[in-house]
Amino acid sequence: MxxxxxxxxxxxxxxxxxxxxxxxxxxxxxxxxxxxxxxxxxxxxxxxxxxxxxxxxxxxxxxxxxxxxxxxxxxxxxxxxxxxxxxxxxxxxxxxxxxxxxxxxxxxxxxxxxxxxxxxxxxxxxxxxxxxxxxxxxxxxxxxxxxxxxxxxxxxxxxxxxxxxxxxxxxxxxxxxxEHEYKKRKEDGKQNYMKNSKANATGNISDGNHNSSSQSREPCMERHPNNPLPEPALSHPVSVSNHHILQGAFLKNCNRDGPAMMPLLTVPNGKECMSDASVTLTGTATKGMVGPPIGVVDIGISKLAYFFQAALPGVRRDYSHFSCEIEADGKVHIQGSTSGGKTIRKRSRVFCMRLHQICPPGQFTLDFSLPGPVDPRLFSPHFRCDGIFEAVVIKQK
Structure with missing residues (x-):
């Protein structure tokens, strides 16, 4: 210009x-x-x-x-x-x-x-x-x-x-x-798009010869030249009943090579969205014996958002070893790697580890679900120095 x-x-x-x-x-x-x-x-x-x-x-x-x-x-x-x-x-x-x-x-x-x-x-x-x-x-x-x-x-x-x-x-x-003007316009476009799509799916009236209309009707919507085409509406999660949850227990599979599961504590107004095995762990996180476990999760609810904390002791905090993704239905997927090993160097000293109770070094995943659908774009995470990963994510309107 x-x-x-x-x-x-x-x-x-x-x-x-x-x-x-x-x-x-x-x-x-x-x-x-x-x-x-x-x-x-x-x-x-x-x-x-x-x-x-x-x-x-x-x-x-x-x-x-x-x-x-x-x-x-x-x-x-x-x-x-x-x-x-x-x-x-x-x-x-x-x-x-x-x-x-x-x-x-x-x-x-x-x-x-x-x-x-x-x-x-x-x-x-x-x-x-x-x-x-x-x-x-x-x-x-x-x-x-x-x-x-x-x-x-x-x-x-x-x-x-x-x-x-x-x-x-x-x-x-x-x-x-x-919700600024352009976002509202985009949301209105999405709604019009879905309405017209439904109308096209159900409104093709066949004639007396049982032939459907030969003209395919395109969805009509007013679109700003700078706005992208609308995305399909996100589906809501199916409610899952909450049976036999053991409060505060940390359950692991007998098969050490398979994923470990532990129940998630009931959150007020969110029972219908919780499952028996709400938290799933895979990788090295399943191999810790005693000591501070990886994957203990707390969840809080406010009027507009969800808040969660996940215990991740010994997990590397840099971006190349850690990621957290949230889906629209409230599923949280955390990937990372734990530090440690058979020998650990501290300054000029080398220590041979004889007792192994914390999770061994390697990759792991942690999966759990929030009580309801969310907007993944409105996600504010923070990995604290004490090994607690916490985040606030806004509920889906």
């Missing part, structure tokens, strides 16, 4: 609007988001780290937090919900900004060339795509009450004027789940 040529009022107006859009993009993404750096306590926003010239970090310095592109989109539109619509870019442009490929006017000023990847470089904050259109950015946390003491006064005044926000503090849950 080249903003050159004459200085007519229309050209100046377009250039000013673009400058304001670009300013808002950078301000929101760098102020409300920050790298999840271990040695930052509390966590600081990207712009705060730059302003205070804090030490650089690498991908090895980051915790397991991440945000999805859908959450970044919701955050952006939530912050600008009271702004002039002309200052708000469409989703296609916003996602180009997130990728660092949004067209910018030529300028020698560094701030005029900044995009999302300027604050969160791809070589440190990698993007990972899962099934469908679900994509995450690693090592990023949301800062709902950002520190503004380091921000230039003129930038703060400009942001408040353009966004219509007096207080920069935001609601974390609402900002990540915000």
């Amino acid at each position: 080249a903003l050159q040529g004459n200085n007519s009022p229309s050209t100046v107006s377009v250039e000013k609007t673009f400058n304001d859009q670009h300013f808002l993009l950078n301000f929101i993404m760098s102020t409300y988001l920050g790298p999840d750096v271990f040695f930052d306590n509390p966590r600081r926003s990207a712009s705060q780290r730059l302003a205070q010239a804090l030490p650089p970090y690498t991908s090895n310095s980051l915790s397991f937090s991440f945000v999805s592109l859908s959450q970044l989109e919701s955050l952006y539109y939530y912050v600008l919900r009271n702004a002039n619509p002309a200052l708000v870019v469409e989703p296609s442009v916003f996602h180009m900004y997130l990728k660092g490929i949004m067209p910018l006017p030529s300028s020698e000023l560094p701030e005029d060339c900044q995009q999302f990847t300027s604050f969160f470089p791809l070589n440190i904050h990698g993007h990972k795509r899962y099934s469908g259109r679900y994509e995450i950015v690693k090592g990023i946390v949301l800062i709902d009450d950002p520190d503004t003491s380091f921000i230039k006064k003129e930038d703060l005044v400009r942001f408040r004027s353009l966004s219509g926000m007096d207080d920069l503090k935001i609601d974390k849950i609402k900002s990540l789940c915000y």
Whole structure:
């Protein structure tokens, strides 16, 4: 987008609007988001780290937090919900900004060339795509009450004027789940698509000769040019009865080479979604004898979300050895590997292990189900330093 040529009022107006859009993009993404750096306590926003010239970090310095592109989109539109619509870019442009490929006017000023990847470089904050259109950015946390003491006064005044926000503090849950105009339009399109699909499936009336209509009717829906085609509606899980659950017991199969199962404690209002073997373990996690077991799970319920904690002592926390995926029906699938071995090196000493009670080193999986369907895009995990992996995931509407 080249903003050159004459200085007519229309050209100046377009250039000013673009400058304001670009300013808002950078301000929101760098102020409300920050790298999840271990040695930052509390966590600081990207712009705060730059302003205070804090030490650089690498991908090895980051915790397991991440945000999805859908959450970044919701955050952006939530912050600008009271702004002039002309200052708000469409989703296609916003996602180009997130990728660092949004067209910018030529300028020698560094701030005029900044995009999302300027604050969160791809070589440190990698993007990972899962099934469908679900994509995450690693090592990023949301800062709902950002520190503004380091921000230039003129930038703060400009942001408040353009966004219509007096207080920069935001609601974390609402900002990540915000139903903005484009998302509502997409949801309406999905509903129309499903209605028309059902009508086509059941509404082909045969004539007197028992021949169905020769014209196939395409689903009719109004679609924004920047919105992708709707996805099929997600099915809800079938309820499973909850029989003979042994409260607090840790059951394992007699066959050590097979998966180990243990019951999940009953959660209020979620009995119909729990099974006899709610938690399934495979791999080295089944071979621990006594000591702290891998796979003990606690689940909590609120009005809008589910919360779970899983005990994972001795599990490596880096991304190359650990992953957690959540399906729309509430199934949680955790993969990882345990550390240890027959010999362990500590500084200059080598220890030969004679007693083996903790899980041996190797790969394992942990599978269990939440009490109901969820939105996998709205998932906020945290792997604590005490070996507890916990996460909040928003319920499916």
